[in-house]
Amino acid sequence: MKLQSMNVETLAQKVMNQEPLFILDVRNEQAFSDWKIEGKSVENINVPYMTLLDGVDPLIEKLPKDKRIVVVCAKEGTSVFIGDMLVEAGLKDVHYLKGGMSSWSDHIEPVKIGDLSSGGEVYQFVRIGKGCLSYMIISNNEAIIIDPIRTIDPFIAFADKMNAKIIHVVDTHLHADHISGARNIREQTGATYWLPAQDAEEVTFSFEHLEEGRNDLTFNNSNVDIKIMYSPGHTIGSTSLIIDHTYFFTGDILFIDSIGRPDLAGEAGEWAFDLRSTLYNTYQDVAKEVTVLPAHFGTIEELNNNGSVAKTFDEILERNTSMNIKDTEQFHALVSENLPEQPNSFVDIRQTNMGKVTPTSEEQHEMEIGPNRCAING
Amino acid sequence: MKSTKIVDAKGLSCPMPIVRAKMAMDELQSGDILEVHTTDKGSQADLVAWADSGGHILEKELNEDDVFKFWIKKA
Structure with a gap:
């Protein structure tokens, strides 16, 4: 043969x-x-x-x-x-x-995570080759996308198939390991782009500030609760979302078996304090039965049997060793010393996500090849 | 550096730069220098790995106008 x-x-x-x-x-x-x-x-x-x-x-x-x-x-x-x-x-x-x-490296697979109480669904897009996770929340013919990767066609096609109009696109932080597809989605669909302002001091484009207290990041046609929670540590602006009191989007702050690294914007020492405070104070007030939906998986062991990457907060608090370090100094040492190698081209990727440089599509593809390396394992 | 032989693999993609280099190297004597030119980014690390695996020594490498040049001494 x-x-x-x-x-x-x-x-x-x-x-x-x-x-x-x-x-x-x-x-x-x-x-x-x-x-x-x-x-x-x-x-x-x-x-x-x-x-x-x-x-x-x-x-x-x-x-x-x-x-x-x-x-x-x-x-x-x-x-x-x-x-x-x-x-x-x-x-x-x-x-x-x-x-x-x-x-x-570029391939992504959509997997259904669950339903919204008032009608609608949450989907996770698993970029299995690189470990990136993006999300689409659909309700009443409208869609909100969280942390989309560079290749946006699958999101546009999926929203079309589900007969939903993309109205908001959110980056939980300025990504360093992959190029965000958010601006391209805005250009193609007219969606509103949300980004934490503290990560975006140098960006060259306009955006809505993703910040606690805002109540206009919502669906127009349905009443789905979307809570914005400031959760710095991986970056100074890192922000989490809790949707429908059930789905906890933790960005690059908390993963299934690891936590975000605080050094990709060159501030490991200072941001380690923020990371500690977010994980050990702010997050502790979140209901333990919510489903944690991170922006990455670290190892293939974190995938569930249906290919999704999601666990209850309860389960993560139990199994994730980085969430169980009592000693603050020990925690600091973990997140600021002997860190793993940084992601390929992370400086160039940050510059691209700020809009300061515009590599060709082929160059963007090349910049992203390889593992994501955003996590620290305790 | 004086090269015994030059392989021009510009414009070729994997695995051809390495295949060409290997064929040329087979005809050289121990201590001879093979010079390889390639434009394929992926071939850089592969050439180094190939030289290593055969015990050859990478004497020099440089990038001139997006052409990667290697000088490899035969084991």
Whole structure:
């Protein structure tokens, strides 16, 4: 049988449905250790193609004979090259990932989180390759989007399909790991763009200030409670939302098993105090039964069985070790010392999100490739 | 640096820059210098990894007008 292609949509479905998958990643070791396809049912081995130029014979014995093999590289040229060699060597069921890790980085899947009490639904858009989570709340033919990623077509298409007009688009903070799609959504739909003013001192465009006490971030056609809560720490402006008293959008402040890092705008020391105060004071007043919906997942272990990333606040308080550090100094040390590597191009991404630079679409795509690295694990 | 051979892989994408480099290197003697030119960003790290995996030594690399140039000494 000839080499077959597999697109990222099919691969994402398999990962989220936890179908067994065998992936042969032929990128170099560094690229693989930085970032790879992960899933509870995924077996992923790395054999850099540079070691296979004399032939795939040494590799054949490492590969399962009775399983489908998906060959993956950065774009796709190399996985076609190696895939063809495997087929020639007699393997029967070999696929290559169309568009490679580059397409994997951009792919998003919508998953329903739950219903609103007065009618309507909450959807999560899982960018599975990079760990970004965006949201769409729909009620009575209107939609509000929270933390949209750069590739906005899936949001526009989904709102169309649900027969909803996008009226507000919100960034919970100025993102450093990915380029916000909010301004483009505003341009295409006329939606109002909300951003915390304290993160936006240098921005070059107009926006509504996302701040506590405002009561005009609402649906027009229905009465859904939207509470804005100032929650600094990851950035000085970071703001959380509680919608319908049930859905707690924590941005990059609180994740399922980790918390936001305070250093991506160069202020780790000072913002560590804010982060502590937000997590250990402000957040403690939130009802424990709400569903926490963060802007990222850190590891694939955080995905629920339906592919969503959401847990009750109660459960997070119990399992997230960073929420259980009694000693303030110990907490400070955790969030300001020995921090993990920063996200790729995070300075350029911040500049782009402020509107100070306008990279081409291809450049924006390149800037974002790789893991998100916004979290600190306690 | 005096190169024994130059591989022009400009405009080619993965895996061709590495394939070309490998074919050229196979014809060289130990201690010879292979010079590789590529415009494919992804190939940079791959060339370094390939040189490493064969025990070759990366003597020098530079970026001139978006052309990445490498000088690799054969093991």
